[in-house]
Amino acid sequence: MIESGKKPKTAGEYARFIEDLSQHCGKDIYGIQDVGEIGALVKRYSSDGADYIEGNQYHGGPRAAIKQYLAFHALDQVPEPPSVTTNQSSHTMTDTTDSIPPLNQILYGPPGTGKTHSTIEETLAILDPDFLEAHNGERDKLRTRFGELELSKHVRFVTFHQSFSYEDFVEGLRAEADEASGQLRFLPTPGVFKSICDDAATKVVVDEVVDLDLSGKTIWKMSLGNRSDENYVYDECIDRDRILLGWGSGIDFSKVKNKADIVAIFHDNGIEYSTGDYPVTAVNAFVLGMQVGDIVVVSDGNSKFRAIGVLTGNYEHVPREQEDDEFTQSRAVQWLKVFDPSTACSAIMNKKFMMKAIYRLGSDVIDLDKLRQLLSTKASDAQVQQGPHARVLIIDEINRGNISRIFGELITLVEPSKRAGNREALSVMLPYSKKTFSIPNNLYLIGTMNTSDRSLTGLDIALRRRFVFKEMPPRPELLADVVVQGVAIDKLLELMNRRIEALLDREHCLGHAYFLPLKDDPSVERLARIFEQQILPLLKEYFFEDWNRIRWVLNDHRKAPVNCFVLPSESNVATLFGDEFEGRAQEQTWAINEDAFDRIEAYLGILDSAAVAKHMVPIAQDGSVEYGGYRLQRLTDFTVKVYDKDVEQVALPILKELAIKLGISHLNRKGGKHNTRQLGAQVIKAAKQATT
Structure with a gap:
């Protein structure tokens, strides 16, 4: 080999x-x-x-x-x-063939490297590899196909955070009101992980194919016993091809014609109800409402169903002395589909089920097209038509959650060799539902991990050894064709990352995704927004506002002041507190130079402190004026420059000073502060009027 x-x-x-x-x-x-x-x-x-x-x-x-x-x-x-x-x-979980995607994988890297973006390709490589191969690089088509798989519940997405818990992920108790009795019940409710595991493990036990005309058919939702302590009722119904109703106190309602008769029979048996009470409503629906040929959907809680059948017989009263329960109301049924375990109600429903034992499903609740397709298709054929049998759970920011708190005892079962159906398969008893649970071997987990939040070395060791790790580094080569007024963005990103790696580590680099918008809009304005709103805040977080090191990354320590993004503040301890101050304070404070974001020289200076713009932007018509001892210029790209004796100055502080003299507000109509370009335009206009 x-x-x-x-x-x-x-x-x-x-x-x-x-x-x-x-x-x-x-x-x-x-x-x-x-x-x-x-x-x-x-x-x-x-x-x-x-x-x-x-x-x-x-x-x-x-x-x-x-x-x-x-x-x-x-x-x-x-x-x-x-x-x-x-x-x-x-024999670890990495023992896979080259062509088989790993069951558990984590995409890790610094911010902005496309980890979440790449989960679409990774998902399609699992669920629809032929489509991925045919449309590789066609992002819109891949995203559309991914959306279809999301709608069909083949892929689900969850984000871990510090408050995320076992109850959210696996299962927990949720309070639900019983609409029949009005009582509040705490029921075990599956979380996103258990739900997708159940979907992945679902098998069709009964798989009859029928071509039913559903137009005009009445479709009923029915519960067959309480899941927690009456599941034997459901098993009996499936085995004996019938449905049983527990409401009715064991009374025979064979002779009733209307609700009044039902109330009367209850009265004759010493039970007082009115026509509006739920036991009367339930018996009325089962005895008088249901008709031969109607469809019955058997629910499992309010978000799943486990069987579909068609009524084949009229009402019967079946004494149950041996069972010693009140499920004596009976009808014969032909089971068309039986699922084990239950499947999501979204397969045929537009809404979740109500907590009633029996009620008619309206046209706004049931999706007749989905139901018709489900009933008229063999399960194996439906898999081809509706999607693969595998499921994918994407866990974004997997390292931000408390892994032991979220996975609990299931962390062992995640390992591929411990999955259901394998030789070393394991199962556990869930604490709330008291059910045996195992993880199917057709469920894929794709995690994303931001290394600037937590490095691999600090990750839960139990998680590390059960997942394949795929690094997603910055890729400056994707920006090779992006140039903004002479600034090669790929070189800019590469050099800044080399400086960050030298000053900090490679886990805190800058991702290429921040700069991808420049492909469609390679302008200084867009570059300025990226630096001002994303890059500089990220550097502040990386270096804990150590402004000296931030300046080193941006090469500000070697640039002319007007081209520096970060400048020393003019205020000092003596100015702020006086000569007698003896407390502890920073000797040097720093300020953001907002002018630099709009200057192409500031970005050229990151690469080379001596670089100048190759193409000088001309001065706009009527864009130059002398005022207050300064020469103000407005260029055709709306950049504003201020000179003092032919030496360019940091513009914004001087513009604010001149604006006060000219009576110009620093605020715009919405109450926000003018930026350098906006304030400069108004100052130049007012200065021209003042000097003429």
Whole structure:
């Protein structure tokens, strides 16, 4: 296998997988010379073969190995079985073939490197690789396909934060009002992780295909017993092709004609109800409302359903002395679809179920097109039409959550070898629902991690050894064609990151995504907004407002003052507090030079402190005036410059001083402060009027 081009690690794993299959099938696969016999084994362990589960161990590794072996054998390249160590402790979750996406992966890197952006491609590589290959690079089409998978619940998105908990992620107790009784109940409610696990594990136990005309059909929602302590009722109903209602106190309602008759029979049995009470409403719906041919959807809580059937019989009263319960109201039903475990109600519903035992589903609640497609399609065919069986959960900012608090005991089950269906599969008892739970092996986890928040070294060790880590570094080459008035943005980003790495570390670099808007708008104005609103605040956070180091990153210590983004403040301790001050204070304070954001020389100076703009921007018509001992200039790109004896000065402080003399407000109509360009335009205009 190594001679064929496979990496040594992959070839070694293939050899181990073939040994495992030899033990499973009771044959020495390396001793088989008949290609047809090997082909039969390939079929046996394929995705539709009799031993699919064994072939799918370690996410398809054995299946891929036997297929590769068949290809080698057909070419008379049968390899000798290599000597490999079978120490299971070394068999980690990274033991995957080159073409198979890992079950658990984390994209990590500094801010702005496209981690969340890349989750779309990573998801499609799992759920729809053919589409990704056909439309690679066509971002709009990839995003649209990703959106379709989101709507079909094949992919879900969650962001970890410091308040995120086990109850949010796995399951917790939620208060829900029973609309029938008005009582408040605390029910186990699945979180996003358990919900997608249930969806991934769902199998169709009963899969009848019918071509029903749903127009004019009445569709009912019904609960078959309480999930927590009456689940035996549901099991009985599925086994005996019927539905049972517990409301009615065990009374026989065979002779009733209307609600008044129901109230009367309750009265005859010593129970006083009015026509508006829910027991009367429930019995009325079951006995008189339901008709043969109606559709019944069996709910599981308010967000899932577990069966769909069609009514085939009229009302019957079935005594239940042996069961000793009140589920005596009965109707025959033909089950069309039964799901185990339950599936999300979004598959056929526009809203969640109400907490009522039985009620009619209106046209605004049930999606008839989805229901019709579900009932008229075989489950295996529906998988092809509606999407893959696999599911993807994207966890953004995975390192910001408390991993042990969020995953709890499930962190062990995340490991691929411990997933359901694998040889070393494990399960746990969930604390709230008291149900046995395991993680299916067709659920993929994609995390994103911002290394400026927390480095890999500080990450939970249990998480680190169960995930594949894929670095997402800054990619200046993506900006190679972006030039803003002579400033090569790729060189700008690369040099700033080299300085940050030298002063801090590589985990706090600047991502290329911040500068991607310049591809469509390569203007100084857009570059100024990026630096003022994103880059400089990020540097302040990185260096904890150590302005000297920020200046070193921006090369301000070697630039002319007018081109510096950060300047020493004119105020000092003596000016602020007087000569007698003996307290502790910073000797040097700093100020942001807002003028620099609009000057192309400020960005050229990051690359080379001696650089000047190659193309001088001309002065606008009527854009120059002498006033207050200064020469003011407004250029055609609206930049404003201020000179004192032919030496360019930092413009904004002088403009504010002149504005006061000219009676011009520093504020705009909305109450915000004028920037240098806005204030400069008004000062030049007023100065011209004052000097004429």
